Each structure stands twice: as structure tokens, then as C-alpha cells.
Amino acid sequence: MTKKLVVIGAGMASGRMLEHLIAGDPQAYDITLFNAEPRGNYNRLMLSPVLSGEKTYEDIVTHDDDWYAENNVTTRFGEKVVAVDRDRKVVIGEKGEVAYDKLVFATGSNPFMIPLPGHDLPGVIAYRDLEDTQSMIDLGARPGARAVVIGGGLLGLEAAAGMAARGVDVTVVHIMGHLMERQLDESAGFLLRRSLMDKGIKVLCSANSKEIVAGDDGRVRALMLDDGTELPCDLLVMAVGIRPSTALAQEAGLAVGKGVHVDDQMVTSDADILALGECVEHDGALFGLVAPLYDQAKVLAHTLLGVEDRFVNKEVSTKLKVTGCDLFSAGDFADAANREDIVFRDPARGVYKRLVLEGNRIVGAVMYGDTGDGAWFYSHIKDATDVSEMRDTLIFGPAYQGGASADPLAAVAALPDDAEICGCNGVCKGTIVDAIQGGAGDLPSLKATTKASNSCGTCTGLVEQLLELTLGDDYAAPAAQPICACCDLTHEDVRRLIKSKELKSQPAVWQELGWKTPNGCHTCRPAVNFYLLADWPLEYQDDPQSRFVNERKHANIQKDGTFSVMPRMWGGITTPDELRAIADAADKYAVPTVKVTGGQRIDLLGVKGEDLPNIWKDLNEAGMVSGHAYSKGLRTVKTCVGSDHCRFGTQDSTGLGIKLEKILWGSWTPHKVKLGVSGCPRNCAEATCKDVGIVCVDSGYQIGVGGAAGMDVKETERLGDAATEQEAIDLTVAFIQLYRENAKYLDRPYKWLAKVGLDWVQERVVDDLDSRAALVERFEISQSVYRKDPWAQHVETERNRYAPLADLTLEAAE
Amino acid sequence: MSWIDIAAIDDIPLRGARVLKTAAGCVAVFRPTEDEAYALSDRCPHKGGPLSDGIVHDRKVTCPLHNWVFSLETGEAQGADEGRVDTYPVRVENGRILIDGTALTRRHAA
Ligand code: SRM
Ligand SMILES: Cc1cc2nc3c(=O)[nH]c(=O)nc-3n(C[C@H](O)[C@H](O)[C@H](O)COP(=O)(O)OP(=O)(O)OC[C@H]3O[C@@H](n4cnc5c(N)ncnc54)[C@H](O)[C@@H]3O)c2cc1C
Ligand code: SF4
Ligand code: FES
Numbered sequence: 001m002t003k004k005l006v007v008i009g010a011g012m013a014s015g016r017m018l019e020h021l022i023a024g025d026p027q028a029y030d031i032t033l034f035n036a037e038p039r040g041n042y043n044r045l046m047l048s049p050v051l052s053g054e055k056t057y058e059d060i061v062t063h064d065d066d067w068y069a070e071n072n073v074t075t076r077f078g079e080k081v082v083a084v085d086r087d088r089k090v091v092i093g094e095k096g097e098v099a100y101d102k103l104v105f106a107t108g109s110n111p112f113m114i115p116l117p118g119h120d121l122p123g124v125i126a127y128r129d130l131e132d133t134q135s136m137i138d139l140g141a142r143p144g145a146r147a148v149v150i151g152g153g154l155l156g157l158e159a160a161a162g163m164a165a166r167g168v169d170v171t172v173v174h175i176m177g178h179l180m181e182r183q184l185d186e187s188a189g190f191l192l193r194r195s196l197m198d199k200g201i202k203v204l205c206s207a208n209s210k211e212i213v214a215g216d217d218g219r220v221r222a223l224m225l226d227d228g229t230e231l232p233c234d235l236l237v238m239a240v241g242i243r244p245s246t247a248l249a250q251e252a253g254l255a256v257g258k259g260v261h262v263d264d265q266m267v268t269s270d271a272d273i274l275a276l277g278e279c280v281e282h283d284g285a286l287f288g289l290v291a292p293l294y295d296q297a298k299v300l301a302h303t304l305l306g307v308e309d310r311f312v313n314k315e316v317s318t319k320l321k322v323t324g325c326d327l328f329s330a331g332d333f334a335d336a337a338n339r340e341d342i343v344f345r346d347p348a349r350g351v352y353k354r355l356v357l358e359g360n361r362i363v364g365a366v367m368y369g370d371t372g373d374g375a376w377f378y379s380h381i382k383d384a385t386d387v388s389e390m391r392d393t394l395i396f397g398p399a400y401q402g403g404a405s406a407d408p409l410a411a412v413a414a415l416p417d418d419a420e421i422c423g424c425n426g427v428c429k430g431t432i433v434d435a436i437q438g439g440a441g442d443l444p445s446l447k448a449t450t451k452a453s454n455s456c457g458t459c460t461g462l463v464e465q466l467l468e469l470t471l472g473d474d475y476a477a478p479a480a481q482p483i484c485a486c487c488d489l490t491h492e493d494v495r496r497l498i499k500s501k502e503l504k505s506q507p508a509v510w511q512e513l514g515w516k517t518p519n520g521c522h523t524c525r526p527a528v529n530f531y532l533l534a535d536w537p538l539e540y541q542d543d544p545q546s547r548f549v550n551e552r553k554h555a556n557i558q559k560d561g562t563f564s565v566m567p568r569m570w571g572g573i574t575t576p577d578e579l580r581a582i583a584d585a586a587d588k589y590a591v592p593t594v595k596v597t598g599g600q601r602i603d604l605l606g607v608k609g610e611d612l613p614n615i616w617k618d619l620n621e622a623g624m625v626s627g628h629a630y631s632k633g634l635r636t637v638k639t640c641v642g643s644d645h646c647r648f649g650t651q652d653s654t655g656l657g658i659k660l661e662k663i664l665w666g667s668w669t670p671h672k673v674k675l676g677v678s679g680c681p682r683n684c685a686e687a688t689c690k691d692v693g694i695v696c697v698d699s700g701y702q703i704g705v706g707g708a709a710g711m712d713v714k715e716t717e718r719l720g721d722a723a724t725e726q727e728a729i730d731l732t733v734a735f736i737q738l739y740r741e742n743a744k745y746l747d748r749p750y751k752w753l754a755k756v757g758l759d760w761v762q763e764r765v766v767d768d769l770d771s772r773a774a775l776v777e778r779f780e781i782s783q784s785v786y787r788k789d790p791w792a793q794h795v796e797t798e799r800n801r802y803a804p805l806a807d808l809t810l811e812a813a814e
Numbered sequence: 815m816s817w818i819d820i821a822a823i824d825d826i827p828l829r830g831a832r833v834l835k836t837a838a839g840c841v842a843v844f845r846p847t848e849d850e851a852y853a854l855s856d857r858c859p860h861k862g863g864p865l866s867d868g869i870v871h872d873r874k875v876t877c878p879l880h881n882w883v884f885s886l887e888t889g890e891a892q893g894a895d896e897g898r899v900d901t902y903p904v905r906v907e908n909g910r911i912l913i914d915g916t917a918l919t920r921r922h923a924a
Contacts, residue, residue, distance in 0.1 A: 805832035
């Protein structure tokens with residue numbers, strides 16, 4: 001006698017299962033198929049091409065009415081199963097009961113909706129079925145329509161790209177620091193974000209949604225973020241994850257954890273009930289991609305037919321179905337010891353590939369831009385192939401087992417013709433290449449014909465690379481000193497490329513400039529972090545993890561791991577109250593050494609790391625701020641007593657020193673910067689050996705730059721003279737900004753001056769008044785972000801950085 | 815093994831570290847990627863530098879005092895320097911960091 005099989009859910013998994021079952025034995029079961037959606041099985045994956053207009057719904061139907069009829073499947077579409085009575089062995093649908101001998105749960109999953117205020121407003125949808133897809137398609141028909149997508153994972157991005165393809169103005173809001181963080185690392189995330197932005201999609205990362213706002217018509221009007229930003233929208237798509245649909249199984253009394261529990265044969269805790277697809281949990285694992293579901297479908301059909309089989313969960317791979325965003329990710333990037341990375345970047349083609357190796361096996365692969373070898377790597381992951389033999393050339397894929405290495409010229413080759421190479425003289429790549437092709441075959445003749453690298457010289461490396469690129473083997477560029485082993489470019493080249501390619505994040509630099517490591521090292525990270533914040537003060541966010549501990553913890557680390565704390569004393573002036581507060585703090589925190597420094601202030605040495613926020617708070621309360629004794633930034637402005645007290649003083653040197661310190665403090669610079677202001681040429685503030693030293697004279701101010709009194713000793717050179725205090729301040733600020741914008745990280749001003757020449761600096765700071773004003777203005781823009789006391793900020797928001805993560809001293813002793 | 819839940823992974827900044835106090839001494843817990851954590855003794859074998867204050871890059875850390883570089887996975891010093899830091903088993907599950915308590919006490923007893 002034919003047994004009765006009832007299947008709940010006509011989705012991807014059950015469709016495939018029915019095919020296997022009917023192919024195995026068409027007579028074995030009398031089948032009834034329920035589906036809550038008013039239609040039969042279709043290819044859910046293909047909703048994205050339907051949304052973007054590349055396919056129609058008809059194209060993606062997998063089983064049509066004829067198929068069900070031919071195979072004697074009774075369909076009850078548009079009818080939800082409301083209960084299962086296991087005692088009577090019947091399934092209760094909205095329109096009546098059906099008896100079963102065997103029952104299959106294939107109920108899939110439900111999209112998770114974040115319970116933000118307003119999540120149930122009309123116009124807030126998920127992305128799961130044809131109805132959702134249709135809402136998005138309809139939106140595209142409205143001129144000027146706007147949509148917000150919450151969630152920068154696979155589904156959210158496919159929804160965003162699909163709507164954008166239909167002319168909708170789309171913003172993606174993602175809570176993590178980069179897109180698709182489960183499948184991609186930061187570099188691939190950066191490339192993906194850039195491709196999406198090229199399609200006109202706005203992408204906000206690290207953005208927290210707070211509330212969905214209703215309009216007058218009661219529909220969604222905007223999404224509000226927790227920083228108060230409002231993103232107006234006519235439709236809001238939430239694509240933040242799925243939850244297995246288990247309510248029905250749970251009510252029926254089956255064993256349910258996060259999903260419906262099944263064994264290796266896909267049988268639930270009831271021997272007559274089986275389950276598969278996204279609604280199940282197998283050996284602790286849940287499912288969200290179809291590949292393993294197809295394996296389950298085969299096993300489940302075999303079990304129903306009495307054929308022995310077992311389900312084994314394998315690694316899955318992901319591809320994003322967005323035209324123009326070619327990415328692939330497979331395997332596992334997390335949580336295991338002894339892993340190594342192989343990274344390949346080709347900035348010219350926008351290609352990034354990364355393999356994660358564990359021992360002799362590949363365990364994970366991410367690639368962007370060129371995913372042709374994805375399947376090959378994926379098969380090695382699944383088969384756990386021993387790759388030790390081909391390790392050296394592995395990253396180049398199966399076709400390239402010859403092993404060309406990454407091309408150091410790729411970044412320069414990728415520059416567009418209008419990219420500015422020489423900033424001083426405004427010469428772009430196209431002009432230089434034309435000149436080379438016109439016969440300028442070496443650096444001197446190029447300088448003569450184009451003026452490129454004729455001034456400050458920091459672009460020399462790039463110009464030489466262009467010579468090498470254009471002339472090929474005919475030109476051998478002198479070997480330049482790269483920043484570190486992570487990349488082939490010099491500091492100067494990296495600085496120039498950050499500007500001309502408008503690179504505004506570290507992953508952007510790593511990718512576009514061909515870094516050979518996943519995220520740099522202790523040498524290049526602080527340099528790149530500085531270059532980015534100096535060039536894009538408003539856009540780039542400083543990265544504490546790319547800073548040496550002193551700058552991360554705003555104190556100098558000592559040989560025993562304690563820290564020193566040095567509050568600012570503006571221009572070396574202090575008060576009895578400040579001194580009392582310093583003395584109190586020294587007592588309270590048992591500071592072992594209190595020392596007067598060479599920089600006219602007081603150092604509290606030997607403070608415990610955990611105490612830092614506490615001692616800062618006490619000093620803040622007495623009106624003191626960080627002295628930045630630890631920073632590549634402004635340290636001190638040393639002054640003498642000047643005209644207020646001294647019988648020789650010509651100007652108010654103390655007052656000018658304090659003014660300068662108040663303007664300059666908090667700014668980050670390539671290396672530390674120290675100033676001195678002396679009231680007369682007797683020079684008691686030692687101004688003539690400072691990075692900038694001002695000597696007051698009767699007629700005004702003499703401004704010297706590039707002095708040194710550390711490892712080298714050198715007298716300042718005269719930048720220029722100023723008649724007024726304001727002019728002295730402007731010259732100083734403009735000089736420091738020029739230094740910030742151009743010098744190599746860890747070059748003090750005197751070293752940088754030796755490279756670019758005093759003339760070059762004078763042209764920009766002294767002679768050209770527009771240029772001086774522009775430098776001062778750019779400095780002020782940067783200071784709008786950085787002229788803040790980091791101690792007060794850390795006391796307020798970063799306290800826990802200084803506290804231990806946890807204290808197990810008691811637990812472990814038990 | 816006895817796994818002790820010590821903190822959420824997000825309590826440590828990406829490519830940062832925090833200190834865990836234990837009876838066996840301070841342990842530095844590192845987060846080199848979004849969802850990985852490693853635990854090493856917080857004392858550099860060179861001159862006792864606090865590794866939790868170092869710069870984290872790839873799956874390595876650079877000691878803040880004299881720039882020795884250590885693998886977070888094995889604790890071995892990299893390059894020409896020779897030395898090794900104790901490592902402790904750590905797992906990340908559902909966004910929480912778990913450390914093997916037995917390993918901590920064993921080191922203590924030894
Ligand atoms: C505290 C102080 C010594 C003192 O007790 O007086 C000091 C202490 C340190 N100096 Fe200095 N310097 C101090 C004034 C100086 C001076 C004199 C001055 O500023 O008038 C110089 C010569 C001028 C100069 O800046 O070149 C000076 C030239 C250096 C150098 C060499 C820099 C160079 O370019 O040649 C270094 C090394 C470096 O920065 O790379 C250095 C580095 C250091 C460090 C930060 C070493 C380190 O990296 O850990 C010391 C931190 C000690 C600690 O544990 O806190 N220190 N150092 C002075 C703090 C001044 C302040 O109030 O901010
Ligand atoms: C837009 C989109 C794109 C995707 N792209 C990819 C991709 O590129 N690659 C990939 O591997 N995966 C992709 N997925 C995921 C993939 O579609 C799912 O993993 C797969 O569809 C799950 O199959 P399933 O049979 O378990 O559930 P479903 O296909 O969801 O089917 C379950 C069905 O059961 C019905 N149902 C639920 N409860 C009841 C009830 N009580 N009574 C009656 N019927 C009920 C539901 O209405 C539904 O039709 C994508 C998903 C979406 C939404
Ligand atoms: S001179 Fe400066 S760096 Fe050298 S020991 Fe003294 S404080 Fe330290
Ligand atoms: S103490 Fe770590 S390198 Fe010296």
C-alpha cells in the first residue's frame with residue numbers, strides 16, 4: 001500500500017528532496033505539499049537577479065503545475081499548516097486536516113527583525129520572498145525613491161544593488177566596521193565598498209540604528225541613527241539575519257534547540273517525522289546557504305526510501321550575486337592555532353586574494369576582483385589537500401604554477417593619467433609619460449622638460465617608477481628604501497599616493513598600494529596612520545591600535561612597565577594651586593619620583609597603568625591637561641621671562657610662547673616638535689636649537705627653523721622675520737603645517753629641511769601669502785579635531801582600556 | 815580542561831589587547847582579527863616588557879620596550895631573537911572569550 005507523505009514548506013530544500021524521492025521510486029508515497037506562500041517551489045537565490053531586472057519570476061520557477069500533476073503531488077499552496085497532532089498522525093492546515101505516515105518539516109527560516117521603535121511600520125520589510133522583492137521593484141518605478149537597507153551582509157547588499165539598478169537612491173547601514181565581516185576581511189571589505197559606492201550606493205559602516213521614524217501618512221519616513229543622523233527613505237529593508245522557523249515543530253513537541261534537532265539520517269526526535277533545510281539543527285550547526293541543504297535533501301529522500309545514507313556537514317563557499325562585485329569566500333578564518341596567511345594584491349586590477357593556511361592545508365580563502373580560482377581553492381579546502389609542495393606559487397592558482405611575484409610597479413601603473421605626481425609644480429602622470437615618450441629618458445631631462453620633481457623632490461621615487469614603467473628594461477631605477485618589508489614603496493611615495501589616489505583608510509592603503517601583509521607591522525602602521533590623519537583630518541579616524549603604546553595610553557612607558565605622567569605647563573608658567581595639585585596627586589598615587597624636566601615642567605614617574613585615568617582626573621580637576629610628553633606632536637614651548645621682568649627683554653616672550661603652545665597643542669606631527677621663544681639674543685630659552693625657535697628683537701621677531709639638540713646638534717636657520725606677534729605666529733603655524741603635510745614619518749624638521757631645502761619652504765611659507773594663509777587654514781581644520789585634551793576624553797569614555805579585562809586571581813586559586 | 819568565560823570579544827579593541835589578572839600572573843589577551851583571541855603571558859622574555867601594550871599585526875605582537883616580535887599562536891620570538899612566551903588555550907564562542915582555567919592553575923603549580 002502506498003504510504004502517505006506530507007511535506008510542510010515548498011522551498012529550496014523540499015523541492016530538491018522531492019526530485020530525489022520521485023526519481024528513486026515514483027510509487028513509494030502519496031505526497032501532499034503545503035506552502036504558506038501562494039505558489040510552489042522556486043529558486044529563492046534568484047530573487048536577486050529578479051530584483052535587479054536580470055531575470056523574471058517565470059525564469060526562476062523550479063517546479064510548475066505540470067510537474068506536480070505529472071508526479072501526483074497534491075499541492076496546498078497559500079495554506080499554512082497551523083498544527084501537527086502526533087497522536088492522531090494528522091497535519092492540520094488552515095483549510096483542513098491531512099493524515100500522514102511520514103511527515104517532513106521544511107519550513108525554512110524567518111527573517112530577524114531588530115525590534116527598533118517603528119520596526120512594524122508599513123514600508124519596513126525583510127528580504128525573503130517574492131512579495132518583498134515585488135515591494136522593492138515597485139519602489140524603483142517611483143521617480144526619486146529612496147531606500148535604506150539595514151545590514152551589510154550578503155542579502156542586504158543584494159537588495160541594495162538590485163534597488164540601485166532600478167534607479168533607487170540607496171543607503172546601506174552596517175553596524176560592523178566593514179561589509180560582510182563574516183565572509184570578508186577588511187581589505188576585501190574595502191574593495192567591495194568601493195565597488196558599491198561606484199554604483200551610487202551609499203555605505204555607512206560602524207553605524208548604529210536607533211529608531212525608525214514615521215511620516216504623516218503613517219508609513220516609514222526615515223531611519224535615525226544613534227548619533228542623530230536621519231536617513232530619509234520610502235522603504236526600509238532589514239536584512240540582519242535569519243532564525244530557523246521552529247514554532248510549529250516546537251508546539252508539536254519535537255526536540256528543538258536553535259533549530260529542529262535531526263540526526264545524520266535527518267530524522268527528528270519522532271521516528272516518523274523528518275526535517276531538512278534552514279529550519280534544522282544538525283550536530284550544533286545551523287544552515288543559511290543551499291549547498292548543504294542539497295546534501296540533506298538527498299539523505300532525507302534516501303531515508304524515506306529505506307536506503308542507508310548519512311549527512312556530513314562540509315565547508316561552504318559564498319559568492320555575492322551583484323554584477324561587477326566579484327567576490328568569493330570559503331572556509332574558516334577564525335579560531336585555531338598555527339595559522340598563516342598568504343596575501344596577494346594587484347592594485348592595478350583591484351585584485352585581492354588571501355589564503356589562510358593551517359599546517360599544510362588551506363582552511364580559508366577570500367578573493368576579490370579575480371575569483372576565477374575560487375573553486376580550485378575551495379576543492380583544496382574541502383579535500384584537506386596537502387599543499388606544502390606548491391606553497392610558493394599557491395596563491396597564483398592552478399594556471400600559474402610558475403610563480404611571478406607581485407609587481408612593485410603595479411600601484412603606479414594603476415594611476416589615471418590625470419593623477420598629480422608632482423604636487424609642487426602641478427604635473428600629472430600623463431604629462432610625464434608623454435615627455436618620456438617624447439625622448440626625456442632620465443630624471444634630469446624630465447625635470448627640465450616638465451618641472452616634475454624639480455622642487456621638494458619627494459615625488460622623485462614616483463617619477464623614477466614612471467620612467468621604469470614607460471621605458472621598461474631600458475631604465476634601471478636606483479633602489480629606493482621602502483618603508484618596511486610590508487610594501488615596496490618609500491615613505492614619500494606612500495604619502496604622495498595617499499593624496500593623489502585619495503586613500504582615506506588603512507585597508508585602502510594596504511590594498512591600493514600593494515601591501516604584502518594582511519595589516520602591516522609595527523613600523524608601517526604608525527606611519528600610515530599619521531599620513532592619513534594629516535591628510536584627511538575630518539574623514540579619517542585615528543586608530544589607537546596603530547600607535548606605539550605611549551601614544552595609545554597618553555603616557556610614557558618605563559622600563560618596568562609603569563608610566564610617567566606630565567601635565568602641560570603653558571610656556572613653563574605654573575601656579576601654587578597647580579603645584580599643590582601635582583603634590584597631592586604624587587602623594588595619592590604613591591609616585592616614586594617627581595622630576596623637573598628639561599622642558600620646563602614636572603614629571604611624575606612610576607605611575608601604574610591602571611591608575612592613569614584616576615590621576616589624570618585629579619589633574620584635570622585642577623585645570624591641567626596632557627603635556628603630550630609621549631607624542632609625535634607638539635611637546636613644549638620653552639620660554640624665558642622676557643619683557644615682563646627681564647631688564648633686557650624686548651618683547652613678551654613668555655606670552656608669545658603661551659599663545660603658540662595653546663594654538664599648537666594636540667596636533668600630531670611626523671616627529672616630535674619643540675619650540676623656544678627667547679626675549680632677546682642672549683637666548684635663555686635656547687631657541688636657536690629648537691625645531692622652531694623665535695628670538696625677540698627690538699624690531700620684532702626672528703624665526704628660526706630646523707634646529708637640533710638631541711642626537712645631532714644644529715643651529716636653526718632663519719626662516720624669516722616678523723614685525724608683529726601675529727605674523728610670527730602665522731609663520732610658525734604655516735611652517736609646522738607644511739612639515740605635517742610633507743615630511744617622512746620620524747624625520748624631525750631639520751632632517752626634512754635638509755631634503756627639501758630652505759628655499760622651497762620659504763617660497764611656500766614666507767613669500768607666497770596665499771599659500772601661507774592656506775597652510776594656516778588647513779592647520780586650523782585639523783586642530784578642530786585634535787586640539788582636545790586626550791586625558792579628559794579617556795577619563796570619560798576610554799576608562800576600561802586601562803582596567804584589567806577580568807580578575808581571575810581568586811578563581812584560579814580555588 | 816575547564817573553560818572560564820572572561821569577557822566579550824568586543825571588550826578588546828580590534829588589533830588590541832587587555833590584561834587578565836590570574837594567580838599565575840598577568841596574561842595578555844589579544845584580538846588580532848574580528849573574531850579571534852589569543853592569550854599569552856604578559857611578560858616579555860627579554861626584559862619583562864608588557865606585551866599587552868605592544869602593536870598587534872597579523873597574528874603577532876611587537877613588544878613595546880625593544881621591538882621583539884612574538885607569534886600569538888606559538889609564543890615564539892620571530893626573526894633573529896630567541897625566546898618564547900607561555901601561551902594559554904582560548905576559545906571564542908558566541909562572542910564570548912573563554913580561557914582554559916586548568917592551564918592557568920597548572921602553570922601556577924609548576
Ligand atoms: C623627561 C625628559 C628628561 C628629563 O628628565 O628632563 C626626557 C625623557 C625622555 N626622552 Fe628626551 N626627555 C626630555 C627632554 C629632552 C630634550 C631637552 C629639551 O626638550 O629641552 C632633548 C633634546 C632636544 C630634542 O628634542 O632633540 C631630548 C632628546 C630626546 C631624543 C633625541 C631626539 C632627536 O631627534 O635626536 C629622544 C629619542 C627620540 O625621541 O626618538 C628622547 C626620548 C626620550 C624618552 C621619551 C625615551 C623613550 O622613548 O622612552 C624619555 C622618556 C623617559 C620617561 O620614562 O619618561 N629624548 N629630550 C625630558 C622631557 C621634556 C619635557 O618636558 O617634555
Ligand atoms: C534573496 C536571497 C538570496 C539568497 N542567495 C543565496 C545564494 O546566493 N546562495 C545560497 O547558498 N543561498 C542563498 N540564499 C539562501 C537560500 O535561499 C536558503 O538557504 C534556502 O532557500 C533555504 O531553503 P529551505 O527549503 O530550508 O527554506 P525556504 O526556501 O525558505 O522554504 C521554506 C518554505 O516553507 C514555507 N513555510 C514555513 N512555515 C510554513 C507552514 N507552517 N506551513 C506551510 N508552509 C510553511 C515558507 O513559506 C517557505 O516557502 C538566499 C536567500 C535569499 C532570501
Ligand atoms: S637622555 Fe633621555 S632617553 Fe637617554 S636615558 Fe636620559 S631620559 Fe632616557
Ligand atoms: S622587554 Fe620586550 S623586547 Fe625588550
